[in-house]
Amino acid sequence: MTLHSKYLEEDFKTIEACKKYLLPKHFGDRKYFTAYIRKATRKGIWLDDAVCLEIWMARKNAKAAGFDRIFQNQRAYETLVSKDLGKFSRLWQEALIKSEYGGQMPSCSGLANAQR
Secondary structure (H helix, E strand, O other), rough: OOOOOOOHHHOOOOOOHHHHOOHHHOOOOOHHHHHHHHHHHHOOOOOOOOOOOOOHHHHHHHHHHHOOOHHHHHHHHHHHHHHHHHHHHHHHHHHHHHHHOOOOOOOOOHHHHHHH
16 A cells, blocks of 8 residues: 555544644644645555664764764654654554544445445
8 A cells, every 4th residue: 555645635633632733833834734644544564663773872873873863863853753753643643543434444345436
């Protein structure tokens, strides 16, 4: 499955169960994050935060590679954003699945009709 296709109009519909969650400012407008979550779920893609590098490790790796402090800080920030993306994606997808799909990931057989 891939996320490289057009978003559907309904992908931008607010996820009521997620209204209570605040998003970090670096995510921008929550309607785009909502669309990302809905589209991934519609396509059967599980979102999680299992493979995120620790911030201290990103900085340490950049330093060991000989990069300056500015680049090390940039790498640390990018790692933070990546960790937030995984964390909030998992949280929002779980809320969406529980509230709109009865706790079950939508089946692939229903996906063909949703993509048309």
